[in-house]
Amino acid sequence: MSEIIENTIEELRLDKSKWKLTKFGDVAIQEKGKVDRDNTTLTRYIKGEHMGSEDLHIRKWGDLTDEYLGPAFIRKFEKGDILYGSRRTYLRKVAIADFDGITSNTTLVIKANEEKIDKRLLPFVMMSEGFTENSIKNSKGSVNPYINWKDIAKYEFLLPPKDQQVKLAELLWAMDDVIEGEKEVLNKIEHAYFTLVDNLFSKKKENWEYIRLDKIAKINARSLKSNTNPDYEFRYLDLAGIIEPKVIGELKKMKFSDAPSRAKRVVNDNSIILAMVRPYQQAFAYIDEGKDIIASTGTAVINVSDDINSKIIFHQFFSKKFTRYCEDRMTGTSYPAITPTDVEEFKVALPKNKDLISEEAEKLEELDDSTKIVKSKISSSKALQKSLINQLF
DNA sequence: CTGATCTGCCTGAGCCAAGA
DNA sequence: TCTTGGCTCAGGCAGATCAG
Numbered sequence: 001m002s003e004i005i006e007n008t009i010e011e012l013r014l015d016k017s018k019w020k021l022t023k024f025g026d027v028a029i030q031e032k033g034k035v036d037r038d039n040t041t042l043t044r045y046i047k048g049e050h051m052g053s054e055d056l057h058i059r060k061w062g063d064l065t066d067e068y069l070g071p072a073f074i075r076k077f078e079k080g081d082i083l084y085g086s087r088r089t090y091l092r093k094v095a096i097a098d099f100d101g102i103t104s105n106t107t108l109v110i111k112a113n114e115e116k117i118d119k120r121l122l123p124f125v126m127m128s129e130g131f132t133e134n135s136i137k138n139s140k141g142s143v144n145p146y147i148n149w150k151d152i153a154k155y156e157f158l159l160p161p162k163d164q165q166v167k168l169a170e171l172l173w174a175m176d177d178v179i180e181g182e183k184e185v186l187n188k189i190e191h192a193y194f195t196l197v198d199n200l201f202s203k204k205k206e207n208w209e210y211i212r213l214d215k216i217a218k219i220n221a222r223s224l225k226s227n228t229n230p231d232y233e234f235r236y237l238d239l240a241g242i243i244e245p246k247v248i249g250e251l252k253k254m255k256f257s258d259a260p261s262r263a264k265r266v267v268n269d270n271s272i273i274l275a276m277v278r279p280y281q282q283a284f285a286y287i288d289e290g291k292d293i294i295a296s297t298g299t300a301v302i303n304v305s306d307d308i309n310s311k312i313i314f315h316q317f318f319s320k321k322f323t324r325y326c327e328d329r330m331t332g333t334s335y336p337a338i339t340p341t342d343v344e345e346f347k348v349a350l351p352k353n354k355d356l357i358s359e360e361a362e363k364l365e366e367l368d369d370s371t372k373i374v375k376s377k378i379s380s381s382k383a384l385q386k387s388l389i390n391q392l393f
Numbered sequence: 394c395t396g397a398t399c400t401g402c403c404t405g406a407g408c409c410a411a412g413a
Numbered sequence: 414t415c416t417t418g419g420c421t422c423a424g425g426c427a428g429a430t431c432a433g
Binding site: 047048049087088091104106220223226262264297337339340 | 394395396397398405406407408
Binding site: 395396398399403404406411 | 421
């Protein structure tokens, strides 16, 4: 696919001289239609939170009968309209409605002026860096920056001639199709993964044994002592370091003398790290190479004994059984957390047949790897689409 | 002294109200 | 009615404090 795009960009570059500097207000129309909520057949509404950043698709909505809805929700939108979140425009909330409904006064409802622009192309103009930059730069208000229509309408960009608009819109939507397809694949794989995890670990099974974790693993075995060399330099793994389940971000390098007091737990190779705070968020990660990583005391560092494939332990923490276990035990209202003791006492499931351990662990790893691959495909497809958008507008 | 828990600060985001 | 701006709530974090 990337080849097609390269070629298209090449082709367009030659022609860009024919593109016309155009004001956004000339190709887009702000819809201000209102809804009488007591007297309407419309049932769905869209709040800011229903729109995702950099996601053209509406995936969530509310139902009028659901719950109380603030009086600001009076704006009518129709299928095909573009919704634009006018508050905090750096969030890049641009979405296309695929049904008629109601939204609030702070969500702009926009229609394409189809005499000037192909309606399928307009949303991508709004996704561009230039458009977003304009919105951010012209936003008013300190607590809640927002953009006014007149400042959006002033925004100028290069508009291709109609025949090219059609081609570009087709290309961009084809890329969108690819991304949506990949997302669907991801959903399926993740579903398969969690189904397997729960089948293996959440149900009692014959020929499996249930063993306290501390019988087969060391938990928080090593801590940095206060007499540690102040110049000792390490990478610090705190809760912010686990950006999503199983994913470690860039870790800050620091010296012991500058480190926060909670930088204590020594991480080894093949360590399982569990964030004990808000365990339902599953900020759990597997560290292959743990040399010179120090974790915060908000985590449990688990090292499974060598004769057991530690991956089969790691994946159990993503089971419903473990989530429920945590929910039963965690304490604190604003800062719910489990303790190292809870981790020690958790009973892990292991097949009595040792061969089965590696076999199941491998299946889990395979699904996990596929997830990673599809995720990276999605992010590179998105990056490609984004870079095309920014080369165009 | 070490680890667990509390408290308060900061930020993000939605909602609402006053002013033009 | 539109524009502008602040209030409020919740999440997240980290230093302070507490308890064994």
